Amino acid sequence: MKLFNICIDIDGTITEPYYWLDRCNKYFRTNITENQITEYYIHKVLGIARKDYEDFYENHKFEIHSNQPLRDEVQKVIKLLSLENNIYFVTARDSSLRMLTYSYLKHNEIPYDDLFILGSHYKVDTAIQLNCNIFIEDNYDNAIQLSNAGFKVLLIDANYNRKPLTENITRVYNWQQIYSTIKKMLLQSKAV
Template sequence: MKNLNICIDIDGTITDPYYWLNITNKYFNKDITEEEITKYYIHEVMGIKQEEYDEFYEENKIEIHSQQEIREDVQRVIERLSKLHNIYFVTARDKTLTMFTHSYLKKNEIIYDDLFVLGSHYKVDKAKELNCSVFIEDNYDNAIQLSNAGFKVLLIDANYNRKPLNDNIIRVYNWKEIYSIINKLLLQSKAM
């Protein structure tokens, strides 16, 4: 039996958080830099209407997600974690991207037990269903929702999520740090 149930977001969490910037800048004829991305929602960053972004995304989502680069150490850390823990990817991606997302994870040699493509940013119910021990996330609002529901959250640092944290959220800066913290959580859970 495995020890912890680790839930992991995909976009911006295992991938570069600014993966969408080049293609979006080009499409909307903008010159936004990574440093200027201080909001999570792309349409707000770009200064456009939600509908404009939705139309762009619908036309370009496969290309956008195909070009995403994996953060440093992700494969190695998740492989190590998978030996002791259940790995569940829980993403807000559009449900039409389910098979694409399975293929993306496989192509990038990322080990996991299951994938849940929710089509919504609300992840609390899925975390409860999975008996989540720790949730790794980059979206500040999701982190707050999950932590308020009693889940321990590791919030991977990005320009758009630097707001005050509560006691259930730990800000992390890389996947080696995530590995270290999860090992500490495992030791704490065994001590109880």
């Protein structure tokens, strides 16, 4: 029997959070640096209309998501976690990226039990459906929604999510820390 149901976001959580920056800078003729990305919604950082960014994304999303580099230790940690836990990827990506996402996870040899492509940043209902014990996320607003719904959230650090945390959210800085935090939670649950 698996111990925990672990829900994991993809973009910015298992992948490097700024992988799209070079392409974006070239397209919009800007020189935005990682340190300037203090908002999750990049159109605000760029000072452009949301529609302009959405048009850019729609035209380039397949190239953007095809070769995203993984964060350090992601493969190793998820493989270890999958031995004792259910792993569910829950992403806001839209359905047009479904096959690319399956292919990406397979190509990178990342084990999982199921994949949920929501087309929306609202993840609470899916977390409820999956009886989620821990949600690993990089989007601050998602983390707050999940926390307010009673879920434990590990918020992986990025320049755009450094805001005050609520009781159910723990900031983590890398995948090794995610692993050690989940192992502690597993030990605590076994002691109860």
